[in-house]
Amino acid sequence: MAKNAISPTRDQDYPQWYQQVVKAADLAENSPVRGCMVIKPWGYGIWENMQRVLDRRFKDTGHENAYFPVFIPKSFLEKEAEHVEGFAKECAVVTHHRLEPAPDGGLVPAGELEEALIVRPTSETIIGDAFSRWVQSYRDLPLKINQWANVVRWELRTRLFLRTAEFLWQEGHTAHATQEEALEETRLMLDVYAEFAEKVMAMPVIKGEKTIGERFPGADVTYSIEAMMQDRKALQAGTSHFLGQNFSRAQEIKFQDKEGGESFAWTTSWGVSTRLVGALIMTHSDDDGLVLPPRLAPKHIVILPIVREDDTSGKVIEYCQNLLKELKELTYHGYPLEAFIDDRDLRGGEKKWHHVKRGVPIRIEVGARDIEKDSVFVGRRDQPKSYGAPRGEFVASVIETLDQMQQGMFDKALALRQENTRTIKSWDKFQKFFTAKNPDKPEIHGGFAECYFVDCPEVDEKLKPLKVTPRCIPLGVEHEEGVCIFTGQKTKVKGIFGKAY
Amino acid sequence: MAKNAISPTRDQDYPQWYQQVVKAADLAENSPVRGCMVIKPWGYGIWENMQRVLDRRFKDTGHENAYFPVFIPKSFLEKEAEHVEGFAKECAVVTHHRLEPAPDGGLVPAGELEEALIVRPTSETIIGDAFSRWVQSYRDLPLKINQWANVVRWELRTRLFLRTAEFLWQEGHTAHATQEEALEETRLMLDVYAEFAEKVMAMPVIKGEKTIGERFPGADVTYSIEAMMQDRKALQAGTSHFLGQNFSRAQEIKFQDKEGGESFAWTTSWGVSTRLVGALIMTHSDDDGLVLPPRLAPKHIVILPIVREDDTSGKVIEYCQNLLKELKELTYHGYPLEAFIDDRDLRGGEKKWHHVKRGVPIRIEVGARDIEKDSVFVGRRDQPKSYGAPRGEFVASVIETLDQMQQGMFDKALALRQENTRTIKSWDKFQKFFTAKNPDKPEIHGGFAECYFVDCPEVDEKLKPLKVTPRCIPLGVEHEEGVCIFTGQKTKVKGIFGKAY
Known part of the structure; x- marks a missing residue:
């Protein structure tokens, strides 16, 4: 590897x-x-x-x-009791509207405001x-x-x-x-x-x-x-x-x-x-850097001309420019397909990795031999190996390729979530799920736990030492009656629990 | 009138x-x-x-x-001497990062920052x-x-x-x-x-x-x-x-x-x-409200259906919807043409004036009789009188019409500036130009004065009581040598002077 x-x-x-x-x-x-x-x-x-x-x-x-306005008068924040409780503890407070020279040099705040202003937290x-x-x-x-x-x-x-x-x-x-x-x-x-x-x-x-x-x-x-x-x-x-x-x-x-x-x-x-x-x-993203879903990538395709030092014909660059023009005529989900040529004077490997790390979905390498065959060398960010393809075929299918990549990323992320979501039916197993450290048994070192529970302060208190929080009560799911794993009460509510950012 | x-x-x-x-x-x-x-x-x-x-x-x-960042550390502002001079006198200064309950109720700033932050003025x-x-x-x-x-x-x-x-x-x-x-x-x-x-x-x-x-x-x-x-x-x-x-x-x-x-x-x-x-x-804008150049109007065309109370056929609305669909297929300078129907339950006059005041470039009125003739009644924001036009003709020429309106607005504004710009060759005439109050002689109550001058503090001082400032030294104009109307010195520099916002 x-x-x-x-x-x-x-x-x-x-x-x-x-x-x-x-x-x-x-x-x-x-x-x-x-x-x-x-x-x-x-x-x-x-x-x-x-x-x-x-x-x-x-x-x-x-x-x-x-x-x-970016500023909120202090009195406005005070109007809604829970709201001020939630935001007063961490806010930027503007108290002055001027800086004045200090006696010892430098500047000091001056012109105190009658009412302090808060830089909006919301x-x-x-x-x-x-x-x-x-x-x-x-x-x-x-x-x-x-x-x-x-x-x-x-x-x-x-x-x-x-x-x-x-x-x-x-x-x-x-x-x-x-x-x-x-x-x-x-x-x-x-x-x-x-x-x-x-x-x-x-x-x-x-x-x-x-x-x-x-x-x-x-x-x-x-x-x-x-x-x-x-x-x-x-x-x-x-x-x-x-x-x-x-x-x-x-x-x-x-x-x-x-x-x-x-x-x-x-x-x-x-x-x-x-x-x-x-x-x-x-x-x-992976261990090689950023991976971007094509629909959000600032650039979809980078074209990398491979020009040998003794090649002064300009043919490779010309070929790349024509390819660029063709690609730029395409649209992707209603917006222009974003392609560009990177002809900086850098070593090929360095240049390739630059774009891998930035997550450009598709890299195209074009050298003199590719031109002869009217083909391009395609590197997809979601695949380890590059492959050759006839130019026309590549261009004709590039939108589909991007859509496949997009779908593939979603599927992969969904699979990860599914593999790491467990229905848990006891407080004991719940604790183990979030504390065990066994890399060979992924089912017991964390993820999403789906459990019956009763939404009450007692549950929140019980969760604190584990640093686990109820993430949400999923919508659109009907549940049979079950037992709250935290309090033993009967309930029809199921929640998703996890450690959170 | x-x-x-x-x-x-x-x-x-x-x-x-x-x-x-x-x-x-x-x-x-x-x-x-x-x-x-x-x-x-x-x-x-x-x-x-x-x-x-x-x-x-x-x-x-x-x-x-x-x-x-929206915040600039005070020390950063202090680094460039002229810059701090220009911006320290009027800035929002953040000094605390928390609000705390005050003994008498309400909240007071707390958590004083080691270094004050300025909300960016630039x-x-x-x-x-x-x-x-x-x-x-x-x-x-x-x-x-x-x-x-x-x-x-x-x-x-x-x-x-x-x-x-x-x-x-x-x-x-x-x-x-x-x-x-x-x-x-x-x-x-x-x-x-x-x-x-x-x-x-x-x-x-x-x-x-x-x-x-x-x-x-x-x-x-x-x-x-x-x-x-x-x-x-x-x-x-x-x-x-x-x-x-x-x-x-x-x-x-x-x-x-x-x-x-x-x-x-x-x-x-x-x-x-x-x-x-x-x-x-x-x-x-004019005395009826906002006038918008079409290229910046959030909406280009408003369609106003005129439906008589006894008309329940829905034909007028249907006609308007078809017209809207036709218009929405057009593009104007690379962006979609923005048209919409205003079918609010308001009196016709009230509705029309609503859009006049907001500067919608084109209003289309459609009533039962217009439909019979397949024509529309067009009100241009830059013309006092509305006029009838065959629907097809109107749609086919609407982009051109908008461009004409745009050009007309520019021409009108340019004419105003030209009419009110004077070459002035003496300090006496300069003072009169900016102080005289005679509506019948527009040449002597302000506008732009174009004058030879020397860029020096003396001139700025002399201008202060008139509340006139040098606006700029126009680019790309070669001048013969002249005499500074403020100092009498020889100069090749000509400036534009005016009262400014």
Whole structure:
């Protein structure tokens, strides 16, 4: 076996492997500002592709984009009791609006604000305030808004993409005349996220409801999509919240209904963030670096001309340029197929590995001998061996090839999840599942446990020492009555449990 | 003459007219956070269209998007002397990372930071820091990055879009091996902005160099595009800065050159912001509300079905839906033509004016009698009278019609600027030009004055009481020798002067 491009490998040290993949693929890096990352072009390109697809879906489901202030007055955060509890402990507080020269040189904060401002950790309160002005009559409903923005939560332990003090996200905020309609919206957006995760990210997810202890601060119901990473830990990849009338009461989002009475609106919020880039990396990448589902790859195909030093004819380059032109005329899922030539003056091996580590789905090598045969040498990121193919055939089938790769990645990820999900029927086996360390018996060292349980604080307490959390109560599954493995109570509720990012 | 939709009119009270247009078109509103605006969906839709076109142009000219922290450590701002001078006086300072319950209820800032953070007013310093890591060898150059982001400058007097504490923008940042290349980049991006302003915004601009006193803090050269608004004031619509080696020295952006020596990189930065939306409004709108150049309109065509109460056949709606389908198959400058049906239950007049005020370029009214003749009733936002047209003819020529409207808007704005630009040869006439108040003699109550001058502090001082500033020294114009109207010195430099937003 050849040496791998990433060291350590996944098996050796998964967290360190993750950092090395991010670095080798040039996706992001830590910045001098504690907890804030710099998203580099290749990483940002993935986020842009995510945005492009999601934004289209949001618009197709009747949402409009808008933009709200980055600052939230302290008093706004204080309005909703659970909400402030959830976000006040880790937020960036703006207290001054000027810097002044200090007596000893340097600058000191000056111009103290009458009311401190919080850099938004989420925008329910500031958007709710706008909604309270915009919503007057039932005719103004539903109001369906989305915002693409940066948010800040002062995290102590950060990890690139997965948990950072500042991150990029979208947050949908809607207001409705009835509870039913708001609940429908909450579930619709969960479906949009799940479909995006599975079809576009090639990442299988479980749609479910969060337990009471894991709800968004201020929500009546929180739904999430949960994915299993390659280390068998869970990652919450998107959430959709039914906020009931909690925020509309706190912020007076009232409307005159058809009968002339006054009602509080029912609101929802939902979001996904740059965390998805982390989920993408951890779902698909291997010991040679990043593996990208074609639908999110900033570039689909790199063409590598192999020109011998004594070849001054320019024929190889010309052939590559023609191939590039042909490929650029194709579209892939409604967007242009992105191909490019890498003719940098680097050794062939170095150049090839550069693109392997960055996860470019298809590499094409073209040398003088290939031209004679009108064929190309194709390297697929999901296969160890390259192969030769007639140029015309390759071009004619390249879209299908990309679709196959996309499907293959999904299937592989789904198989991993299925292999590592167990129905567990006793507290004893549950503990063993999450604590045993036997590499030869994968069924007993962690993954997703599916168990009957009762959603209560007692269960949460019992789980704490194991560092396991209820991930969700899957939707759309009817259960017989069973016994809660934690409390012994009778229940019809089954949950998915796991260690989580 | 019919009553206008906007009161006051431009002639009555221009600043108030502006606010009313923004309000009537539902573009934006003030938020409870001092100086920060809420950009509403219709206003944000215009910004999205601007982003779409600009982003394409940036990528076509070899730039990649990335994202850098919203916070800048205080010490970073302090590194470049002129830069800190320019931005320290009005910035949002983060000093704490937590809120804690206060003894008297409510919350107080807690967890004081060791070093205060500034919410970015611009990102030269934090991006320069990343560049100092990314640039090692001449092979790493040029480095051409763009960021779409929010920025904050603590403005005291704000006005929606034109001057707000928080605004959205893009900031390009590039590093080059040579001065020539960096200067070329600076001018190229100025050209990109000018072309965007003229072709896409239909707003004529003057490309020029800023005087020393008006340069970006820390720049060696600042170029700008300057536009004339309908009140004849100037608006700086975009800037492109040649930063020399100032930031690369302050931040050690060094590289090993081809000869093995070490050099500082030459850097540039350039940006446009949501201020462009304000410029757009003030360039084209009229006393009936917003007028949008078709290339930036979120919707190009609204179809208004006129259904009589006793008509239950559904034929009008069906006809409209077929028309919509036909229109949606068209593309306009590479993007889908955006048409929609407004079938809300509103009076016809109310509905029509709703779209007039929002600047939808074309309104189509369809009633039962129009269907019989297979014709539609067309209202162009740039013409007072609607007209009938055979449906097929209308559809076949609609793209051309939009292009004509776009060109017409540009021509009109250019004519206004030309009518209100004067070559002025004496200080006396200059003063009169900017102070006289005679509506019958437009040549003597302001606009752009083109004058010989010497770029020196004396001139800036002399201009202050008039509230006039040198807007720019236009590029690409060769001048004979003349006399500075402010100092009497000989000079070959001609500048454009005006009152500015």
